[in-house]
Amino acid sequence: MTTDPTPGPHGSDPRGYPPPFPTNLQPAGLVVRFFARLIDGIIVGIISLLLFFVTDTLSNYWVTGLFTGLLTFIYFVAFETAQGWTPGKKLLGLRVNGPAGAPKPTAAQSAVRNVWTLLPIIPFIGGLLGVIAILVIAVTISGSSTKQGKHDELAGGTQVVKG
Template sequence: MDRFLARLIDGLIVGIPAAILQFIFQAAVGYWAGLFIGGVITAVLALGYFGYLDSNRGQTVGKQVLKLKVVGPDGHSNPTMNESIKRNIWYAFGIVPCLGALAEIASIILIAVNINSDPRRQHWFDKFAGGTQVIKIG
C-alpha cells in the first residue's frame, strides 16, 4: 500500500503540470497532435522526475513521505540514471495516443501482480532495470 500511495503522490506531482500542458497543446494544435505532444511531454516529465530523484537521492517526494527508498541491484546504493529510466520506462508508453494508455494500464496491472507474487517485492520493470528494489527505511 505504501508503494501505491507514493506513486499516487508522485503521479499528482507529475500529472497535474502534464495535464495542463496537454490541454494547452490540444487547444493550440488540435486534439490528436496535442494528445501526442502531451504524451511526449508527460513521458519526459515522468522519466526526468523519477530518473533524477531516484538516481540522485534514491527517493522521489512520494517515497520520502512514505519512508521508502529505491536501491540499485547491489541492494544499498541509489540506482543509476539508466536503471531508474528502465524501471520507469512504462511511462513512455503514453506517447502513443490511446494504445499507449492501454499499455500503461497493462503495465500497472503487471506491476501490482508481480510485486505481490515476488519474494523480494520486485516488479518486472525492477528486474528489467537489473534488480532495483524499493525498501522501507522508516
C-alpha cells in the first residue's frame, strides 16, 4: 500500500490540518523571551517605584502588591494589543502575534495570555502560584516545536515571533 505524497490543502500535512505556526514566521525561543520579560519587568518596576513615591503606598504591602500586579497586567495587555510588542520585546526584535499569524492579539487574547501576572495579588499563596505559572509556561515553551507556552495556547494560539 502506498500513501499519496501530494500535500493537503494546508501545506505538507497530509491530514489537511493547517500548520500550527505560520511558515513565514520564526518562533522566539525561551531565552530571548525571558530577557524581554526581564526588561519589561524592570520598566514596570521603575514605573511602580515612581508611582509609589508619589502616592506613598510603599507602607502598605497589600496595596503595593495589588498595584504592581495590576500595573504589570495592564502594561502587557496595553502594549500587546496596541503595538503587538512590549518595549522589552521590541528591544530584542520580538513581537506578539494573534492566532493564525494575526498582526497582534485582541484585548481578550492578550488578557488571557497575561492573566497569570495577576496571581501574586492573591494573599499568602499568590507568589507561589505565580512561580508555578512561570515554570509551566517555561516548560511548555521549551517542549513546543512552535515555542508556544500554555498561556499562548489558552489565548487561542498567540505567538511570540522574531521580527
